[in-house]
Amino acid sequence: MFCPHKNSYLQLVCAVNPRIINKAVDQAMQREHFDPHTELPPAQRLESMQPSLYAPHVDITRAQLGFGRIGLRLINRALHSHDNLVQLQALHSVLDQVQISENAMFLINLQLIYRIIDLMLDQDPIIKEKVCLILSRLATYYQGRRRIMSRPVIVENLMRLIMRDRKEIRYAASYTLKTLARDRCACKIIMQNEQVVEDLLKMVKSDHTGIVVLHLATLTNLAEWDLTRALKANAFQIMLTLFENKDPRIVSGAMNCMSQLCKHDVGKVLADDYDLTFVLRRFLKSSQIEVIISATGLMCYTTLTTRSKWRAKESCNELTKLLVNLCCTPNLPLLQIRCMQVLINLCDSPDIRHHMKVYWEKKVKTINVRTHEEWDGTSETSSYGLETAHNYRTMCIEKVETIKNDFGDNAQVVNVHSYLRRIREVKEHLLQAINWKSYKN
Template structure:
């Protein structure tokens, strides 16, 4: 299903004219000065021109050296929507570079972003702010900073309340952050929310919800939370999803939950084995690997082993799969299924 795109329709006098760029190394200096101008039109033109200028990666270091980050931080509090929108877009571009991420953290921009992700802010500003945070969290230092600044509970709320386009970005950010701190995600109600999102109409949301359940299930408390919130039947249902990304993420989450006996038997009782055997022949190698991991876990139960012995050929046929990871996990699954005391 296609999502409606959030975009900014700037006032007609901003984009066509923009700010006149000075030559060479003076360009950033002039734009930086105009970002502080008392005239709104000058600020609008300057931040729009700067946004375009930063898309050339050669200008990133120069902009940081001229302390443009401080000027943009001031613009984040501007009363004008286009100024805030283009300022946040500048941070999206800056955070795509290591120098920009370091400057973002050094200037504590995360504190300024706290007000920009609230639902009282306009859509385009929230979207750009969430995109900047998501790009920031692709680096370990950035993800850790987001966790330490108390963003996980806020992001969980955003994942529940936001429009779909922003929800997808937020779920990506959480996926990065929960690898550092699953506890905060569980305390903030992450497991019931992600379980609810497994039935969302968008496959992109469903896949990301399953991936975040996987993150939370690394924690033993998360595995228990999956059992308490009826997460396993919802994941088993997604093994039949039309999207291969959703199928792969659902199987991956089950593989983590099934490391406990309670998780294995709940998955067995949910009727997962027929779907998993079908996924062993899936065209997507990630789906095949994750399905084999779950099958291996289920075959550690007497009931699961008894069922899977009748389908051993389906698994051993992948011993020489073109994908090395699939071949490896097929051999492991076969050895566990055929194990005798």
């Protein structure tokens, strides 16, 4: 029979309460055991056991796929069908096929994107979710982004889903927008929407954790393109309130977004008014490495003003001790370079520079910077484990030949050798800042 604590799709669409059916069956069979799931309040299992979006009338979830590109043409044609079941089957098959780069490029050339953009506002929530997932995958290709952004109405459709739809579709739409915002050319078109920044800032206040993390990543990229608009929408104050969130991913994302805002002169003034240098001290002791990395990245901008240096001087002992100890972590190059940059900024103050000279110069000289042979090909840890490959927190990483063809032979190419060389240069710069004198001997 239908059971509320089993993973059965039928009991979710049954007109009769499944607990009543279960109780009636137990009494008819004269069972003596006690089933807590049929009582009120029921002892339910984890909610994630039950899929929230499912297709109860679809037994075969994938369309009949022919051989080669003829089959892809048939799937593309099935998307125009008036039968909802045929459309669902075709969308499931398209989602499978776009994982293969060759098939994805062929479907892009078949103008598939224009058709699925028209399906974004369909009444069926399953179709809307699958469309967003397909667009997220196609947006990872240059040709796909170009076709998607040739229809600016997609930004309006995505914002409508993000603002008004159920949480599963909001998550899928947020992921699509985040993927598009990673490209600067797409950011220019996204920012043409008059309410995109304001609406995203509204949603980060009260949405689910996973969705807020995606919104913060999107806002970070959009703020990098246009700082003024984000500051006018009170993004600084909203990010500051997110510092108190319990989830480290949200705290880290808010700090990354505020780092972009503090590049603007108004952002630096606000950072001084809200005393961010003192606020960020406690985050340097966090147990989450991502929070520490984001906090030091934000301090690279908040410690540029004279007012912030005077405030940092009041906690000189504690602040310098924390930063120097964090510099001695050769397995986290990004944390090293950010902490040393903060110390360079603080050394503009004579008192902090004297303190560094007396107490920490010897330890700074012993900071170990790993060699390229010690590089293990992994970056910082995240909540999901290790992120593999070389992650330098840049917009994109191209091959050396591509960069030289675009910018010439003297371009600053980022690879393992140049990245570690940059850390050594920052270390030498820090030693020079510690020993700098305002007069000549």
